[in-house]
Amino acid sequence: MDKKQKIIEATIEQFMTKGIESTKISDIVKAAGIAQGTFYLYFPSKFSVMPEIAKFAVEEIMKGIHSSVDLSQEFDDKIEQLVQAVFRITEQKKELFAVLYAGLAQSEHLKQWEAIYSPFYDWVYNFLEESVQKGEIRQNIDCARTSRILIGLIESTAEQLYLYDTPTQEEIDAQYAELILFSKSALK
The missing domain is CATH 1.10.357.10 (Tetracycline Repressor, domain 2)
Structure with a gap:
């Protein structure tokens, strides 16, 4: 699975678990197993996912x-x-x-x-x-x-x-x- 797909799946998981407002990008990258900078290579914000x-x-x-x-x-x-x-x-x-x-x-x-x-x-x-x-x-x-x-x-x-x-x-x-x-x- 590529990094972008990991981010998407982790974002879905975090949004469903914590809610959109409560989810932080740090939560998403931790769940995806990637560095925070990698997130920003693909998306400028959590909403852009x-x-x-x-x-x-x-x-x-x-x-x-x-x-x-x-x-x-x-x-x-x-x-x-x-x-x-x-x-x-x-x-x-x-x-x-x-x-x-x-x-x-x-x-x-x-x-x-x-x-x-x-x-x-x-x-x-x-x-x-x-x-x-x-x-x-x-x-x-x-x-x-x-x-x-x-x-x-x-x-x-x-x-x-x-x-x-x-x-x-x-x-x-x-x-x-x-x-x-x-x-x-x-x-x-």
Whole structure:
């Protein structure tokens, strides 16, 4: 593992353990096993690591989607698999996402979010474009706009359930079912 990656992983660990405000660069370099000067070769501040943490989070999302969504299936199955993957990833990585959102909100790096998120936007765009071409969804959908709307809808629901609330499994299942129904209805 290279030094930059060690810094990123140590920063995630320290932010999740101590919180963003309480974490010092000395904590990060100690956890990474590097000299403090090495940190500054890669990052000018602890907040400047946030875009790299966001890239890591997007990579986790994409790994989950690639392993969960079978593109050879019918549209209804694919949309369910997509929602299920995002819910699962959000539940499994909720501490990471909470740190990420808090850190981005505290830094000037929030503006980089769109570029960092482009692999997810592109994947959903291609998924929708293929579904339009197959006649599985409405022909008049603007796939670029709809990909952002769909991602926002799915992630917002998952985040509400796993980051902000403490719902029962019954409520999670009900929200999941309603989200699937709403998404399918909106796209067909």
